[in-house]
Amino acid sequence: EDALVWNGTEISASVPVVLDIGAAGKGQLVDLLASVLRGAGTTEFLVDASGDMLHSGAEPLGVGLEHPYDPTQAIGVVELHDGALCASAANRRAWGDGLHHVLDGATGFPIETVVATWTMATTAMEADALATALFMVDPKVLEREFEFSWLMVYSDGHAAYSAGFEGTLFS
Template sequence: MTHTGWSDFSFDGIGTRWEISTPEELPDGVRASLLGVVEDYDRSYSRFRDDSLLAALAREAGTVTLPAGAGELEQLFRKLYRLSNGAMTPLIGGSLERLGYGAGYALRPLGHPVPAPRWEDVLEWNGTEISASAPVVLDIGAAGKGQLVDLAAAVLRSAGITEFLVDASGDMLHSGAEPLGVALEHPYDPTQAIGVVEVHDGALCASAANRRAWGDGLHHVLDGATGRPIETVVATWTMAATAMEADALATALFMVDPTVLEGEFDFSWLQVYSDGYAAYSAGFEGTLFS
């Protein structure tokens, strides 16, 4: 989703496709900085590579020091863990691997679903320091891609670029004078749209059960309290000032009542349920097709 006439810089990172769109072609130095930020983030947080910082905690109990932005992740996850009564948790990685969504992408369940460990039982996370009292598979994907979108935007702004679109496969941050119309992908048919929304100087993020689905009813949005895929909500979209917050709230909408989230976050939202029903906030200024 790009502005007509803009230049695109596309690459793969953290397992997804990125498109950075700007009015002028990006200098080589800025491109190198963007690729470096994405690689550094992957090396810190990925649960799909053996050499990441978080992978060390999956092998044995201990403490690792994460990059500066880890404190923002901690605060966001801690709040959503509380609001969801443990359903949304960075400890969901082991439950995902149990259902087959691990480093090898086997996509075959290894057994019955297992709940995530309780945060208060195994994890101490204070800013950049994170300690586990037992081996744990951490997964910060519910907010991590959004945070990386924000970090990419910071690279552009530091280079004096004020008009841009950072799009990480549907999680996007826009900056510029002119709003951008974005189609909302149909949760059951990626060739169709269920509506359109305008993004302007902010983030739009989406989460859908069909994006990473396999087997019989298996997908990547799990309830941490049970380890089971969530079946009621099938797709969400959120708009917020930062992509990190919008990304996390798109997942939270699968398991937390929107009015509860609205009490603590400034965002707008759209939910689509498995029966086709759609609900949305007053601030979600889009057009849904009938």
């Protein structure tokens, strides 16, 4: 018997469950706040929800990319202009050596190959979900369905990025 049943717009559970909407929920909140600001006539703003942000304005904003092993350092910078930038990293929501919140659905264990991702998209909800998805899905697969740019940092120290991810990585 399934503990969780999803039927259209309804979810029911036969046992206590925890639903974590973190892979897109914070991004959706950023988009909702931006909508309130736009509705009030504000055209220049930055909504920053600790790594998930949306910028609106005439001038781009330089944003540092947090080092995945040292939050006091940056590994690079990207210019955010009229769009969203979201990040996901293994050093956030970690509770022990090698134990963090991004799990491999097939094994149930934390993903060890990717340590940090950044995505830029039109909406923060989409960028937020894609930043998490990059831990598990080849970016080429996601690029067939979504318009976004991305940067990935791996546990062996190398980085990969899309042609559209315009930023500077420090050496």
